[in-house]
């Protein structure tokens with residue numbers, strides 16, 4: 001588990017295998033842990049070495065690479081629409097893909113089972129609570145802002161004191177839309193344009209699968225990419241089955257912002 005101090009009282013913890021970033025933000029009275037990854041022992045050791053404060057544990061959204069370590073904690077906050085009591089669509093998706101591989105491919109079952117383990121969220125006795133509007137960590141307030149898209153309950157965390165946004169997988173140079181079949185890319189672009197106005201004054205966006213922070217003006221380019229996506233401009237990916245439609249990849253040249261890829265069903269590009 002690699003630890004990097006990103007800002008004052010802010011740390012990024014990244015595992016070597018799947019490379020998913022979790023963030024630890026400390027105040028005077030509490031510390032906030034954003035995402036629990038796969039619940040590695042090394043993560044718990046590093047968190048313990050960085051802070052002894054009581055932890056507030058939050059998921060940017062309910063997906064296994066962000067949530068599988070939730071069982072290590074008593075209470076976990078998630079966006080209301082991602083509460084496990086509402087069902088766990090990502091587990092359903094992972095099982096459907098695994099079933100497809102078992103029935104239609106020569107991939108040995110032992111390997112399918114092993115990969116499936118990484119696709120499932122294994123809950124324990126932890127209690128889930130919907131996210132409040134803000135967390136008071138003592139001298140540092142972290143605000144929450146719903147950003148339904150990648151999952152219905154995806155939520156941004158805002159740290160006004162550091163002008164930083166934490167977005168999980170809600171914005172990404174390689175954005176997965178197919179994880180939420182209800183999502184329309186055009187509507188999601190509109191949401192991000194509204195969020196851009198709300199986030200005026202912020203400078204950086206920290207995300208889960210990227211080394212550094214994205215500049216805040218990446219939002220406009222991301223919305224442009226979402227709006228430009230169209231079935232006839234995208235290519236089917238044929239390595240995934242068991243899903244309601246074939247996932248397509250749309251590649252967008254965002255000029256100075258580099259390439260942005262969107263992975264979505266054609267029906268989401270309407």
Ligand SMILES: [Zn+2]
Nearest residue numbers: 061063150169
């Ligand atoms: Zn995700």
